[in-house]
Amino acid sequence: MAMPALREATVTQATTARGADLVLIALQRAGTDVVFGYPGGACLPIYDALPDHPWLKHILVRHEQGAAHMADGYARVAGRPGVVMVTSGPGATNLVTGLASAYMDSIPMIAITGQVSTALMGRDAFQETDVIGMVTPVTKHAFLIQRTEDILPVIARAFQVSMEGRPGPVVVDIPKDVQISEGSTRAGEPRLRGGHAMRDLDERAFDEAAELLAKARKPMIIAGHGVRIGRAHAGLRELAERLDAPVAMTLLGIGVIPDEHPLAAGMIGMHGSPRTNRAINAADVILGIGLRFDDRVTGKLSAFAPNAKIIHIDIDETQIGKNVPTAIGIAADSKSAIDALLARVQKKTHPEWRAALDADRAKPKLAQFEDRMELAPRPVVRAIREIASPDAYFVADVGQHQMWAAQHLGFTDPDRFLTSGGLGAMGYALPAALGAQVGAPDKEVWALVGDGGAQMTIQEIGTAVQEDLPVKMIILNNGYLGMVRQWQQLFFNGRISQTPITSPDYVKLADAYGARGFTVERRGELRPALEAAKRATGPVIVDVRIEREANVWPIVPPGGANADLIEGPSS
Amino acid sequence: MTGQRFRLVVEREVGALERVLGVARRRNLGVESLSVTSTDPQTWNVQLHAREVAPAEASLALRQFSALTNVRLARIEEV
Ligand SMILES: Cc1ncc(C[n+]2csc(CCOP(=O)(O)OP(=O)(O)O)c2C)c(N)n1
Numbered sequence: 001m002a003m004p005a006l007r008e009a010t011v012t013q014a015t016t017a018r019g020a021d022l023v024l025i026a027l028q029r030a031g032t033d034v035v036f037g038y039p040g041g042a043c044l045p046i047y048d049a050l051p052d053h054p055w056l057k058h059i060l061v062r063h064e065q066g067a068a069h070m071a072d073g074y075a076r077v078a079g080r081p082g083v084v085m086v087t088s089g090p091g092a093t094n095l096v097t098g099l100a101s102a103y104m105d106s107i108p109m110i111a112i113t114g115q116v117s118t119a120l121m122g123r124d125a126f127q128e129t130d131v132i133g134m135v136t137p138v139t140k141h142a143f144l145i146q147r148t149e150d151i152l153p154v155i156a157r158a159f160q161v162s163m164e165g166r167p168g169p170v171v172v173d174i175p176k177d178v179q180i181s182e183g184s185t186r187a188g189e190p191r192l193r194g195g196h197a198m199r200d201l202d203e204r205a206f207d208e209a210a211e212l213l214a215k216a217r218k219p220m221i222i223a224g225h226g227v228r229i230g231r232a233h234a235g236l237r238e239l240a241e242r243l244d245a246p247v248a249m250t251l252l253g254i255g256v257i258p259d260e261h262p263l264a265a266g267m268i269g270m271h272g273s274p275r276t277n278r279a280i281n282a283a284d285v286i287l288g289i290g291l292r293f294d295d296r297v298t299g300k301l302s303a304f305a306p307n308a309k310i311i312h313i314d315i316d317e318t319q320i321g322k323n324v325p326t327a328i329g330i331a332a333d334s335k336s337a338i339d340a341l342l343a344r345v346q347k348k349t350h351p352e353w354r355a356a357l358d359a360d361r362a363k364p365k366l367a368q369f370e371d372r373m374e375l376a377p378r379p380v381v382r383a384i385r386e387i388a389s390p391d392a393y394f395v396a397d398v399g400q401h402q403m404w405a406a407q408h409l410g411f412t413d414p415d416r417f418l419t420s421g422g423l424g425a426m427g428y429a430l431p432a433a434l435g436a437q438v439g440a441p442d443k444e445v446w447a448l449v450g451d452g453g454a455q456m457t458i459q460e461i462g463t464a465v466q467e468d469l470p471v472k473m474i475i476l477n478n479g480y481l482g483m484v485r486q487w488q489q490l491f492f493n494g495r496i497s498q499t500p501i502t503s504p505d506y507v508k509l510a511d512a513y514g515a516r517g518f519t520v521e522r523r524g525e526l527r528p529a530l531e532a533a534k535r536a537t538g539p540v541i542v543d544v545r546i547e548r549e550a551n552v553w554p555i556v557p558p559g560g561a562n563a564d565l566i567e568g569p570s571s
Numbered sequence: 572m573t574g575q576r577f578r579l580v581v582e583r584e585v586g587a588l589e590r591v592l593g594v595a596r597r598r599n600l601g602v603e604s605l606s607v608t609s610t611d612p613q614t615w616n617v618q619l620h621a622r623e624v625a626p627a628e629a630s631l632a633l634r635q636f637s638a639l640t641n642v643r644l645a646r647i648e649e650v
Contacts, residue, residue: 132586137593141640144585161640318634321627 015186019148019179020045023112024053026155030110032083033057034074034438036067040087041127043114045179059438059467062459064091066431068098068169069420069457072107073435076418077393081108081162082435088115089127092173093134097425100138102169104422105252106229108162109169110155111139117177118146131173140168146175148183166316167229201340205330209287209311210344212328216285218307218353219245222268222297225252225421226290226314230334233257233414236289239338243287244350246357248276250291252421255411265357269297270556271403275360277562282356283308290314290334293323294422303561313337369569373547374523377401377476380544381408384446384474387530392444393418393436397429397453399483401476403552405448427456433471434464444472444534451477451503458509464539465514472533473541477503478548486551490566491558506543515539573650574603575629579617579636580644583609587641591617594639598632600624614643620650 017025023046027035034057039047050058061067064086071082086095092113102109116125132142141161143154155172162170213219221243227236233256240247240257246265247257257264266273268280277299280286286308291297293312298304301323309327312320313334320329330337370376381404388394390412396405396419411417418436420428433447454475464471485499510517516536518529526544533540554565577600581587588607595602601622608616621629629647636645 133589136586136589142586146585316638318631318638322631 015184016182017185018045018049019151019174019181019183020049021052022148022151022183022185023155023174023179024049024056025185026152027083028053028055029152030156030159031080034059035083035085036061036070036074036435037085038064038067038087038091040089040091040114042088042116042176043085043091043112043174043179045176046085046112046114058085059463061431062462063457064094065097065427066434066457066460066463068095068102068109068111069425069428069431070435070438070460071109071111072098072102072105072428073395073418073432074439075102075107075109075435076415076432077436077439081110081159084109084111086111086113087127088113088131089129092129092131096134096138097423097427099135099169099171101420101423101425101428103138103140105420106167106225107169108167110158110162111169111171113171113173114179115144115173115175118175119177121175131171135171138169139171142171142173144173145178148178148181149187151178151183152185152187201332201336202330203340205328206337206340206344209328209330210341212285212309212311213243213245213287213341213345214348216243216245217350218282218284219243219348219350220265220279220283220286220308221245221247222250222280222286222288222291223247223253223256224250224289224291226334227253227256228290228414230290230315232289232334232338235335235338235342237261239342239345242342242345242347244348244354245287246279246354248272248280250297250421251406251419253291254406254417255414258412259410260412267406269562270299271407271552271554272562274554274565274567275357277556277565278360279357280305281307281563285309285311287311288313289337292316292319295323298324299556299562300560303563373550375520375526375544375546377404377546377550378408380476380526380546381405381448383526383530384448385409387527387534388446389444389534392416392446393433393440395419395429395433395436395445395447397447397449398424398426399450399453399481400478400486400550400552401448401450401482404476426450426453429453430457430471430473431460431463433473434460434467434469437469437471438467447471447473449473449475450482451475451479452481452501454506455501455503461510461513461515461539461541468538470537471539472536473539474530474533475506475541475543476546477506477543478546478550479503480548483552485549486555487558489549489551490555503543506541510539510541515541517541517543520544574623575621576648576650577617577619577621577633577636578646578648579619579642581615581617582641582643583613583615584641587639588615588617590639590641591619591636594632594635595619595621598624598628598635600629600632
């Protein structure tokens with residue numbers, strides 16, 4: 001007799017699972033499909049469960065700092081939290097730099113740290129560290145899971161905390177015994193606690209802000225990372241045009257308005273454009289959106305924007321009024337805030353203000369110095385820009401090359417520049433570029449790195465080879481910890497102390513790792529090497545021997561006012 | 572005694588009190604006294620008496636307390 005057609009099937013699903021499986025189930029429910037990690041004793045049960053969850057791709061890093069930076073790069077590109085998984089003790093301590101960088105730059109991240117078993121905690125057990133105590137100042141929140149049944153709700157909650165409001169990293173510390181015992185797979189929804197939902201927009205404050213902007217004669221906008229995170233760049237551009245207000249950008253705000261837009265005023269601050277810094281000085285109303293006005297932006301606080309009333313909008317209420325006195329402070333996400341302002345402001349024009357700014361274009365002073373150099377930084381950065389595809393991602397490490405990248409890459413898109421802006425962590429670029437490549441497998445990812453920073457996390461080339469990630473690592477090699485050498489030269493009477501640094505032969509190193517390497521010593525070698533890097537299907541290192549003592553111009557002397565910037569070598 | 576008294580209702584969770592103290596330290600509140608009591612199994616009532624701090628700093632501290640994930644309620648009283 002034929003079997004009757006199947007009309008109903010009961011799928012029996014396990015109702016309990018080991019804690020280790022619950023961790024992975026929680027990640028799946030949160031939409032994670034990749035983790036960056038490194039195994040060890042205290043997270044062995046999770047690694048043991050991993051093969052049973054083939055939907056989850058695990059990328060084995062070479063150092064846990066690399067995992068955190070990869071998750072950071074991934075999050076910036078993919079727009080969802082990057083996930084890290086490491087063991088207790090040294091695994092967790094190695095994470096700290098990456099957490100701190102993500103915290104400063106508002107990057108959503110979940111770090112799962114294995115912990116010694118609950119019975120051993122507090123006994124200085126092998127590989128025990130007080131993870132919660134250690135990471136609290138550099139994370140948005142840190143959870144210790146003490147019962148297996150809490151795994152699902154706590155991890156769900158961790159994702160929520162990481163993404164809501166101002167994003168940031170969240171650590172979930174899970175003792176080994178909690179990973180081994182069984183718990184229900186049914187639990188799930190996080191207990192919604194705390195009262196941190198966004199409050200209603202403060203309509204009156206927006207009215208006042210619109211009024212102040214309407215009265216402004218020299219308005220200026222400063223856009224920070226919050227505009228990028230809030231996906232508010234289109235509205236920002238419209239608002240700038242409506243107000244006829246030039247837009248200055250912080251290091252992480254770069255790209256929110258295309259470089260060629262007539263209202264794009266460039267970067268503000270220590271290495272910002274002189275024109276922008278002078279404009280901020282002259283402005284009568286400043287609208288700051290999605291930034292915290294840190295010292296690299298303001299220079300000497302008492303001399304910052306002396307003629308301006310400041311309207312400060314930030315999603316993080318604790319930033320408002322913290323660093324600069326504000327006429328109007330509004331806690332709101334950048335997109336809603338910009339929409340609220342757009343609904344209130346009329347079209348304005350400020351021909352005199354715009355003309356004064358345009359007349360203050362930087363004179364092309366640098367060119368004469370560049371001509372004398374075989375490989376000057378600016379033309380090198382420009383060549384990278386020209387050869388890279390228009391939608392490539394650029395990741396800068398920390399130092400002189402970071403500022404050259406920010407100044408000369410010329411962004412037309414808000415989301416193409418990644419760097420450790422707040423913490424300024426050398427070693428960021430290569431691993432963050434790998435994370436970005438995982439998040440955007442079809443795009444080119446170029447890392448611009450100094451020879452100092454390169455040597456901090458170079459081992460992640462091993463990860464790139466193992467995972468076949470075709471990142472292009474361009475080392476702007478000047479034989480110095482260049483930025484520090486520049487400060488010694490300018491502000492410490494030229495006394496060079498511990499800044500010359502040697503490098504390995506990067507071509508041999510690349511070869512040893514199974515990657516490709518090129519050296520560029522002459523102008524004529526640059527483009528062919530960059531073209532080869534572009535075409536490569538695997539990771540590439542290009543060692544570009546740039547002018548050894550080139551400096552970043554302009555520069556605001558530390559502690560100085562933005563208006564007192566030094567424009568170039570002759571001034 | 573003069574100064575400010577911060578009253579907080581904090582969820583009982585590992586690290587919650589440390590986070591409160593972290594804000595007190597970073598805002599340089601100059602803690603004179605601190606007491607933690609509990610009326611239910613879910614929360615702690617924290618009273619933190621701060622040396623006199625500038626009103627702007629105190630209000631920033633208050634906002635930072637309220638921004639902590641574990642803090643359900645925060646207020647400030649002049650004493
Ligand atoms: C982890 C870390 N250590 C130290 C510093 C301080 N620091 C800032 S820039 C810099 C020099 C960077 O040198 P290099 O990587 O060669 O880049 P360059 O400035 O030459 O472009 C140093 C040491 C830092 N930012 N991060």
